[in-house]
Amino acid sequence: GLYAPSALVLTMGHGNSAATVNPERAVTLNCAPTASGTHPAALQACAELRGAGGDFDALTVRGDVACTKQFDPVVVTVDGVWQGKRVSYERTFANECVKNSYGMTVFTF
Structure with a gap:
């Protein structure tokens, strides 16, 4: 193909870790x-990740x-393929506001 696949599930x-948390939201990002994908800002999120x-x-x-400073931890996971390479990522944020403050659009879903 002309391009390497980039398909992610976020x-x-x-909770504190992906091992003990049931996902409340899941979006796809191609x-x-x-x-x-179902990510609410797919175009911007892809551009941000490329950058x-x-x-x-x-x-x-x-x-x-x-x-x-409220402590209400949220865990974000990202799994799939980015430019042909397997991705498995996990990050815990102190609360949802903090999660949404990282980057511009990737984690805002």
């Missing part, structure tokens, strides 16, 4: 050949978001 649930080289840890907190 989940979110409340970035090749075009952006699609980060597919590195979810490179999505850093934005300075324009003020979140409370």
